[in-house]
Every structure is written in C-alpha cells, then in structure tokens.
Amino acid sequence: MSRISLEQASNILAGAMAKGSELGLKPLSVAVLDAGGHLISFARADGASNMRAQIAIGKAAGALALGVSSRIVGTMAVERPTFVASLASMAPQGMVPAAGGVIVVNEAGLAIGAVGVTGDTSDNDELAALAGIEAAGLNAQG
Template sequence: MTEITEEQARTIIDTALQTGADKGFKPLSVVVLDAGGHVKAFLRQDGAAPGRFAVAHGKAYGAVMLGMPGSAQMARAESQAYFMSAVNGVFGGAVVPVPGGVLVEADGRVIGAVGITGDTSDNDAEAALAGIAAAGLTGRA
C-alpha cells in the first residue's frame, strides 16, 4: 500500500504555505495525516493562532475517517445535521466538517488527508490542493 512519505508531507506543507504567502492569505496551519488518521507532519506559521492545530486536525481527520472531503462533509451537515452530530459523537468531537479538509489519493486509494486553517475555508482548500499536487499526489477537496 502506498503511504505518504516524510518527503511528500514536507512538500505538501512547504508548497501550501508558499501558495498562501503568494496569494496573500492569512497565516496558515497545515497538518498531514496518514491513512489511519495519525499525524505525519504539522506546521503553524508565525502569526497563526495557537488553537489552529485542533482545527486543521479536525478538518483532515474528518476527511480521512469518513472518506469524504470537507466540502462534502459541510454539504452533509447542512442537509443532515443529525448525521454530522452523530459522527462527531463517535469521534469525540474531533471532526470539523468544512472545506480545508482534503483527501490525499494515490493509485485511486485514499492514503491520507491534509487539513489547513487560517484563511477562508475555500482558500485553505486551495493551498492544500497545491501542496498535494506538488508532492505528486491527487487531492480531492
């Protein structure tokens, strides 16, 4: 099974942060999770609030654990709030169902997720997709 390597995780983070800087985003926090939802890498830019790890992690964790990106989770929360409430109960409140939680795929399989927070959720997802592509992987936002 393909896994996200340390080098790929670093590339994802570095490129996502550079994308944010190039586009004038607010300071970002980026977490990369493996397929089991375990932290592979994390970085919080200077100026980003200290609580951003939990938000970034929640975006990525929900994506990898449910196999659905943050945008799909948000749509599900809007149409079936009881479902996302139940999911958050199952996962101890660790899911943040908004864009910025992006699935990472290789060979058609989910191998992890990236969670970014700090700017708008759509900008967070944009930075994640740039980082994932730079690592030679496929992102699904």
C-alpha cells in the same frame, strides 16, 4: 504507493504555505495525516491562532473518516445536522465540516492520507491544501 512519506508530507506543508504566501492569505496551519488518521507532519505559520492544529487535523481526519473532502462533510452537515454532529463526538481527532480537508489518493484511487488546512476562508484553505498535494507530486481525491 501505499503511504505518504515524511518527505512528501514536508513538501505538502511547503507547497500549502507557499500558496498561502502567494495569495496573501492569513497565517495558515497545515496538517498531513496518514490513511489511519495519524499525524505525519504539521506546520503553523507565524501569527496563527492557538487552536489551528486541532482544526487542521479535524478537517483532515473528518475527510478520512467519511471518505470525502471536508467540503462535502460541510454540505452533509447542512443537509443532516444531527447525523454530522453525532459523528463529531465519536471522532477521536474531531471533525470539522468546512472546506480545507482533502484526501490524498494513490494511482489506484485509494486513500493514502489527507491534508487539512486552516487559517483563512475555507475556500482558500482548500486551495492551499490542493497546492500542497500538487507540490508533493501526489493526487487529491476527485
């Protein structure tokens, strides 16, 4: 497989939202991007605030741009704040250095897209992203 289909993206959205409901999380927003950083699908739960689309896309796009989860981008921001801050202005879709952006890989371990989740704590956002990827029968980057 070399890309995430619209059906798989829809399953990711549903799985992430279901995980949010199961855990009683605050209203989530979920973005699914292809490997080129283009938006495939997005969902915003009732009550989610108005910048959540940009934040979810920024988490996923930042992960794709650097080839690591947005959790690791967050660690990089602490270790090398000037470097990460400079990248944000270059990233066309922004870059959010906080957990919740997870790269989706194919069987060979190559990136085929990414999921970004926002709305609750960053740790919970990441849990929802991972649940969405699993619900679609796909794999998260290890």
